[in-house]
Amino acid sequence: MGQAGSTTPRDELAALGAWIETTPDAELRRRQQSAEATFRQLGITFAVYGESDASERIIPFDIVPRIFLADEWERLSAGLVQRVEAINAFLHDIYGERRILAEGVLPPDLIFGNPQFRPEIAGIRPPHDIWAHICGIDLVRTGPDDFFVLEDNARTPSGVSYMLENREAMLRLCPELFRDFHVAAVDSYPDRLLETMKSVAPVGVAAPVCVVLTPGHYNSAYYEHSFLADSMGIELVEAADLVVDDDVVWMRTIAGRVKVDVIYRRIDDDYLDPLVFRPDSMLGVPGLIAAYAAGNVALLNAPGNGIADDKAIYSYMPEIVKFYSGGDPKLPNVETWRCREPQALKYVLERLPELVVKLVDGSGGYGMLVGPTATKAEIESFRAALIAEPHRYIAQPTLALSTVPTLAAAGLAPRHVDFRPFVLTGSKGVQVVPGGLTRVALKEGSLVVNSSQGGGTKDSFVLMDNGAGAEPKGQLQSQTQSQEQVS
Amino acid sequence: MRLAIDHRTTYRFTSPQARLTQLLRLTPEDTHDQSVAGWHLHVDCDARLRYGRDGFGNRTTMLYVEGPIDSIEIHVSGEVLTNRSHGIVHGGHEPLPPQLFLRETPLTTPNAEIASFAQTIDESDPVARLHALNLAVHRRFALCRGKPVAGRTAIEAFAEGEVSARDLAQVFVTAARTLGVPARYVSGYSPACVDVADARPAPHGWAEAHVPGLGWVAFDPCTGLCADEAYARVAVALDSAGAAPVAGSRLGEGEELLDVDLHVDRTSGQ
Secondary structure: OEOOOOOOOOHHHHHHHHHHHHOOHHHHHHHHHHHHHHHHHHOOEEEOOOOOOOOEEEOOEEEEEEEEOHHHHHHHHHHHHHHHHHHHHHHHHHOOOOHHHHOOOOOHHHHHOOOOOOHHHOOOOOHHHOOOOEEEEEEEEEEOOEEEEEEEEOOOOOOHHHHHHHHHHHHHHOHHHHHHOOEOOOOOHHHHHHHHHHHOOOOOOOOOOEEEEOOOOOOOOHHHHHHHHHHHOOEEEOHHHEEEEOOEEEEEEOOEEEEOOEEEEOOOHHHOOOOOOOOOOOOOOOOHHHHHHOOOOEEEOOOOOHHHHOHHHHOOHHHHHHHHHOOOOOOOEOOOEEOOOHHHHHHHHHOHHHEEEEEOOOOOOOOEEEHHHOOHHHHHHHHHHHHHOHHHEEEEEOOOOOEEEEEEOOEEEEEEEEEEOEEEEEOOEEEEOOOOEEEEEOOOOOOOOOHHHOEEEEEEEEEOOOOOOOOOOOOHHHHHHHHHHHO | OEEEEEEEEEEEEEEEEEEEEEEEOOOOOOEOOEEEEEEEEEEOOOEEEEEEEOOOOOEEEEEEEEEEEEEEEEEEEEEEEEOOOOOEOOOOOOOOOHHHHHOOOHHHOOOHHHHHHHHOOOOOOHHHHHHHHHHHHHHHOEEOOOOOOOOOOHHHHHOOOEEOHHHHHHHHHHHHHHOOOOEEEEEEEOOHHHHHHOOOOOOEEEEEEEEOOOEEEEEEOOOOEEOOOOOEEEEEEOOOOOOOOEEEEEEOOOOEEEEEEEEEEEEOOO
């Protein structure tokens, strides 16, 4: 694993290098194809928005895992726990007392003028005061110990099914790696998620009924919804399966109706309840917010969370973390210029070719300018947009993102990556699952890792100790092949 | 002033509905200048009612009916006593700060015409400016006597000559926000429309604008005046949809026919 500008791998990962050396290129490629064939069969696909044929694609898989050492993971985890605790405290405060505004830490118009602050749910307290039960915090690395938070995803972050399926594929295709490396297991994620759900059930519910609420099979993340429901052993429901009566949520089943206590909803706030949010929503459940406000159901994640992971709020996260935790943030932000501020806008306009400019309300890599790789025309069109509506943009330096070895067309090559670990918050505390989703920009030199823009994924190994294990053994390869024949 | 209110909302369905779920904002609340002296909400079928508040602090009633059901009548009645307050709202339940009411919604998005209309108001004193804006909105449109057009935006209304009280209030709110003044939609009861245009009695809609030092001040572009003691406030929100007396969802085929019957009688004194 190298940092940008350096091609020397970190020595403690020599074992991975040796594995790559001793495994023929063709064999790596064969395994990679086998993994992708499995993903296609399982239907782990996504649709690219705006494509006319709307074909389902799989996200390309890279066979070379990314490795986190035990001690670096420990530091990362501590930073993630602190960050997610602050996000929860912030949401509790901003929809309640608004202490952070009273003390002048944030400009109030940033909150009240922000469409992500939902007045409709102000004053509601979720069960156990937990808002961001499932967070996917996007990180980038620029140096051995330099991790930065790029984005907090506190609404309905997806991608955890890739973490699990990638690991399945690696266990099956490269079992020798798991002998050489003591890799922390990720397969407990569904159990941990279910525990988290049960722990936030309304007080007094002894055996809570939990469900996953999906917008349906047209949604690009439907596979993940069904996968998670299936692996937790709970029902996957659509809005039509739920009914609210007397401020209580019920699920229709063949055996009659069953009271629902906890809903992992993968529907955006706007579509959750047509009586409160968009009245034209066919995906939502009328009365759901009333049931939630009455304290009769827990919604994961809580409605209104968008105010915590909004890009305009992001630049204030260091202050937010400090305000609620009382200490300095263990995980820093990427330096961010708020174009709403005249000084910052001036700076950004002067340096557009070096910077990354993002729409405050954009996602998925859309509405983004990557200065160093942009054409003159693209830069000028962003310049015009920035001058017209500066408050809609933030800018960041183009980071020297770390690269990891990746199997490219011409063999192994460094490619830029980011990382999304998943953090669960229940009534018993915050936990970081030892793993995550590594996204890789498959195009040479590209810094955009979004799956809609040519990104792929790879497995992320979190080592349980720093010893990288012994040299790979000669017989490993044949062993894998024979297993392949069996499967 | 004593306002006696009797308001029936009837929905008839062309085919039976399996379920009805409605969010009602039909319960006024005490403020410094308004006290509710008895209020009843009655539904003519077997319905489960649950009481709460929405994020704006409005009192809400969730209504759940299990079908089959052909029609439903929601009847609210009661008396509200009001004091003269020159439109200034004292002692309301205010969970959200005035700043929030600067934001646009799909129904209250301004266009260049609305913004320049607001800009033509040449008054430097904030209260005088709002009075002038209220009067300008009042004079620009004729009040329509029929039912309001559902879902009409401020931009759409601004292009019309004859609009409903709801449209007038929404144009005022939209225009005031372009001047940097927090403004919101108010739903409630008043005989104002009937007085002004002999319009059919309907739940009324007007506006409140926030003036530093004074607080929320109620303006009714229907009359061109401040909302005075002949107004009973029920709900506030960013737009008419957010303060709607009834937001409903039904499970079943067919159309629904809405019928409203309202009487607001006033007697002066306490």
